[in-house]
Amino acid sequence: MATENDTILKSHRGCTYHPHVLEYLKTTFSEEKLEEITTALSVPPKLTTIRVNSLHHQTSDVISNLKELLNGKFDVTSHPSLADVVVIAGKRAELLETNCVGRVIVNLKCGKAVLRGADIFSPGVKGLPHLQAGCKVSVHVDVAHKCKRGEKNFTGSTVHIANGILKLTRFDIFKKMVKTGIAVQITERNVELPSLSGVLENQMFLQNLPSIVASHVLNPQPGDHILDMCSAPGGKTTHIAQLMGDMGTVIALEKVQNKVDKLETNIRKQNLNCIKVFKCDSTKVFSEQSTSSSEPPLGKEVFDKILLDPPCSALGQRPQLGNDLKLSEISSYPSYQWCFVADAIKMLKYGGTLVYSTCTLPKQENEMIVARVLSTFPEMILVSADPLIGQPGILVEGLSDHDVLKVQRFLPSSNLNSGVNSDTIGFFIAKFEKIRVPL
Numbered sequence: 001m002a003t004e005n006d007t008i009l010k011s012h013r014g015c016t017y018h019p020h021v022l023e024y025l026k027t028t029f030s031e032e033k034l035e036e037i038t039t040a041l042s043v044p045p046k047l048t049t050i051r052v053n054s055l056h057h058q059t060s061d062v063i064s065n066l067k068e069l070l071n072g073k074f075d076v077t078s079h080p081s082l083a084d085v086v087v088i089a090g091k092r093a094e095l096l097e098t099n100c101v102g103r104v105i106v107n108l109k110c111g112k113a114v115l116r117g118a119d120i121f122s123p124g125v126k127g128l129p130h131l132q133a134g135c136k137v138s139v140h141v142d143v144a145h146k147c148k149r150g151e152k153n154f155t156g157s158t159v160h161i162a163n164g165i166l167k168l169t170r171f172d173i174f175k176k177m178v179k180t181g182i183a184v185q186i187t188e189r190n191v192e193l194p195s196l197s198g199v200l201e202n203q204m205f206l207q208n209l210p211s212i213v214a215s216h217v218l219n220p221q222p223g224d225h226i227l228d229m230c231s232a233p234g235g236k237t238t239h240i241a242q243l244m245g246d247m248g249t250v251i252a253l254e255k256v257q258n259k260v261d262k263l264e265t266n267i268r269k270q271n272l273n274c275i276k277v278f279k280c281d282s283t284k285v286f287s288e289q290s291t292s293s294s295e296p297p298l299g300k301e302v303f304d305k306i307l308l309d310p311p312c313s314a315l316g317q318r319p320q321l322g323n324d325l326k327l328s329e330i331s332s333y334p335s336y337q338w339c340f341v342a343d344a345i346k347m348l349k350y351g352g353t354l355v356y357s358t359c360t361l362p363k364q365e366n367e368m369i370v371a372r373v374l375s376t377f378p379e380m381i382l383v384s385a386d387p388l389i390g391q392p393g394i395l396v397e398g399l400s401d402h403d404v405l406k407v408q409r410f411l412p413s414s415n416l417n418s419g420v421n422s423d424t425i426g427f428f429i430a431k432f433e434k435i436r437v438p439l
């Protein structure tokens with residue numbers, strides 16, 4: 001078995017994982033299921049989901065606007081059961097290096113953006129030979145972070161994700177340090193998706209389906225007083241405010257300043273007024289002495305509903321091109337996630353709702369947290385995470401067969417024609433209610 005310091009990365013269906021990551025995931029899935037999931041995760045979903053800014057726009061209008069903008073090149077439809085979701089169907093294509101005169105190596109962040117429809121900008125380029133602008137190049141992601149900036153002929157492990165036309169030369173990028181403008185204009189991807197960044201920003205928000213479902217599960221109502229403990233970049237916060245008709249209050253907490261800035265930008269773009277943002281550590285926001293429901297420190301039993309969407313190992317993110325998380329990093333998440341739970345429960349009113357969600361796969365960060373909540377807090381009961389659009393959870397000690405039907409897991413399928421509810425990122429949602437327990 002590989003050691004903790006082992007730097008060898010194991011290639012698994014187009015994604016490069018540290019062997020420990022795969023071993024860890026095998027505690028949750030059979031080998032066969034894990035292959036299916038990792039295969040699906042290595043490419044982006046064929047279907048892109050968009051949440052309509054339902055406060056100010058009709059889904060049918062957004063669909064018409066998108067159809068016009070995309071010139072009929074992609075199918076744009078409404079989600080079969082969620083009225084505020086629009087689905088755009090991309091196309092899968094076989095990618096060959098034929099006629100490419102050289103390889104451009106990009107970093108992981110850039111690779112993910114390309115697979116989501118973006119072109120390449122110079123900060124994302126790590127390696128590039130001497131080539132003339134205008135020639136056809138293939139684009140490869142440095143999944144193991146081994147390519148040094150400016151390398152001419154990198155030979156390490158990469159994943160071929162796209163082809164395109166070189167717009168900036170090696171001299172422009174590494175000598176003149178041109179920072180703006182397109183470096184490679186993408187012409188072919190293994191999945192062809194529309195580039196929607198900056199498009200119809202006041203009408204819609206690009207969001208993965210399970211994240212949209214999580215806010216519906218919370219079931220926000222006008223006038224509610226809601227806490228979002230880990231809010232940036234604000235996909236769920238802004239959706240919650242929209243579902244409340246922008247009436248009531250959402251207290252949105254975030255620990256990291258630049259993420260607070262991003263959250264505030266997203267709130268502004270969606271023109272929402274009921275959200276109050278605070279930069280703070282949610283694991284320390286509760287105080288026995290406080291009676292405040294409107295600003296930190298926050299008191300007990302002050303919220304109708306709480307969303308806890310804590311940091312996680314993010315192994316459900318898609319495309320998952322490379323992952324070199326160490327075992328010690330992955331296995332630290334459940335205890336960090338647990339740090340938020342007890343205070344969340346204290347701040348929740350009796351009769352209130354707590355939704356717990358993650359975008360990751362291991363049972364340790366999902367069902368096992370649910371089982372621990374149920375065994376530690378008799379006042380918390382598990383209720384059905386409606387609308388149930390995903391699949392049942394995984395059976396772990398402390399959960400019954402009935403319990404696993406109340407939570408939902410989104411597990412990407414390798415079936416290229418799987419429907420919108422399974423062509424997703426990996427995600428988990430559980431919903432609890434706080435009840436008075438007789439003494």
Ligand SMILES: C[S@@+](CC[C@H](N)C(=O)[O-])C[C@H]1O[C@@H](n2cnc3c(N)ncnc32)[C@H](O)[C@@H]1O
Binds near residue numbers: 211230234281282309
């Ligand atoms: C999974 S992301 C949240 C995504 C968000 N709910 C959304 O839908 O856009 C977790 C967030 O929690 C923040 N975070 C991490 N530790 C925190 C803490 N102790 N208190 C508050 N926020 C924290 C991270 O910076 C990150 O932005």
